[in-house]
Amino acid sequence: MQVSVETTSPIERRITIQVPAADIDEAVSARLKDTAKNVRLNGFRQGRVPMDVVRQRYGASVRNEVVGEVMRERYVRAITDEGLNPAGFPKIEPKINEAGKDFEFVAVMEVYPQVELSSIEGTEVERPVVSVTDADVDEMIETLRKQNAEWKEDDKAAEDGxxxxIDFQGFLGDEPFEGGSAEGHALVIGSNSFIPGFEEQLIGAKAGEEKTLTVTFPEDYQAEHLAGKEATFKVKVHKVSTQALPEVDQNFFERFGIEDGDEAKFRAEIKKNMTREASQAVDNRVKQQVLDALKKANEITVPSALVQQETDGMKRQAAQQFGLGEDFDVSQLPNELFEEQARGRVQVGLLLAEVIKSHELDADDAAIKAKVEELAEQYQDPSEVVDYYMGNDELKTQVKSAILEEKAVDKLLEQATVKDVEMTYQQALAAAQQQAEQGEGEESEA
Known part of the structure; x- marks a missing residue:
């Protein structure tokens, strides 16, 4: 077997492989002899069909089978011998495929890029410093009250909150548009879940009233045929309900696992959860800044096969998030919605893998268990969660990957200049969310 490798781009290789004619012809002859043993043709007993008849009848299909097997086997042997690290499946095409001539085929493949990490030294990373105050706890308790509120029907005019x-139907001119109608829809005025201007026009409405609302869709509205268009909605109000907040009492505390109804324990548990959430927000904000700096310092060519794999994974996540069902064909979702973000994720993944490799980072079972125990604190039975994770190799691998990523970020953070910034609990959460959205937006513009 002769192999030649041509570098056609930093991550693409064109491999030409020649296989001696004798190897193919001998394999075809052997396969035809096996075929002849089981052939049934009129006028011949089984196993007695002449080879020239078998070759005439089955020669082409048998050769195609042999050639397919040879290409797969010799491709694997070639990339192993040449020390190539493929990123995805190759495109394989036969070039010379004639009996008596050396067989030749070409495999075009992507390989993982060679990464020589550049330092992020000089990068300034803003690290929030957060303390959860009693006022923050009070605000969280009010949020929990609203989340557990009941709606009681009232005969008054609707107010904000x-x-x-309602039933509603939307029109462009005199024509109703698809997706613009619903019956029995429960809408909280002020939730900003509808088009700007829609909810405000329902203030003052009473049960039994019918109203016609005029709104203008935003210029960047996701449905292009509606973006920037003026529309009218015919609305019928069935009922108006006011929010009845639960009392902050023993029954309320028991809803959140404080069985003895002790208010001090309840507030302590709330503060503990908020502190953990704030810590996660700080870590995420710092991590996002570090990863952004890593990407800017290390522009690499990303294999399209890996981008497609990540894109497909994001499609499945989106389908699950929007409840499209397990049978939904994710190929219906356009690649363009996910591709650039997927490219950014792959780039970060490749760079972090190099950081982990260059610093020889690792995580043993003890470290994995400690991380799982930390994650399990928020569950009702932490020991059960720990046992479940530690008994599942796939979940352990996921946790190990998360630990290694954290270690890699810590190593990179040593190269940066860290600036501590005092923030409130709410500011820290908002900053982390904004940072994440900004990162995704930059990937989409890349």
Whole structure:
């Protein structure tokens, strides 16, 4: 077997492989002899069909089978011998495929890029310093009250914060548009879940009233045929409901696992959860800044096969998030919605892998268990969660990957200049969210 490798781009290789004619012809002859043993043709007993008849009848299909097997086997042997690290499947095409001539085929493949890491030294990373105050706890308790509120029907006119149950149908001119209608929809006025201007026009409405609302869709509205268009909605109000907040009492505390109804324990548990959430927000904000700096300092060519794999994974996540069902064909979702973000994720993954490799980072079972125990604190039975994770190799691998990523970020952080910034609990959460959205936006513009 003769192999030649041509570098056609930093991550693409064109491999030409020649296989001696004798290897192919001998394999075809052997396969035809095996075939002849089981052939049934009129006028011949089984196993007695002449080879020239077998070759005439089955020669082409048998050769195609042999050639396919040879290409797969010799491709694997070639990339192993040449020390190539493929990123995805190759495109394989036969070039010379004639009996009596050396067989030749070409495999075009992508390989993982060679990464020589550049330092992020000089990068300034802003690290929030957060303390959860009693006022923050009070605000969280009010949020929990609203989340556990009941809606009670009232005969009054709707106000901001009330819930209205409505039927509606939207029109462009005189024509109704698809997706612009619903019946029995519960809408909280002020939730900003509808088009700007829609909810405000329902203030003052009473049960039984019918209203016509005029709104203008935003210029960047996701449905292009509606973006920037003026529309009217015919709305019927069935009922108006006001929010009845639960009392902050023993029954309320018991809803959140404080069985003895002790208020001090309840507030302590709330503060503990908020502190953990704030810590995660700080870590995420710092991590995002470090990863952004890493990407800017290390522009690499990303294999399209890896981008497609990540894109497909994001499609499946989106389908699951929007409840499209297990049978939904994710190929219906356009690649363009996910591709650039997927490219950014792959780039970060390749760079972090190099950081982990260059610093010889690792995580043993003890470290994995410690991380799982930390994650399990928020569950009702932490020991059960720990046992479940530690008994599942796939989950352990996921946790190990997360630990290694954290270690890699810590190593990179040593190269940066860290600036501590005092923030409130709410500011820290908002900053982390904004940083994440900004990172995704930059990937989309890349």
């Amino acid at each position: 009330d819930q209205v149950t």
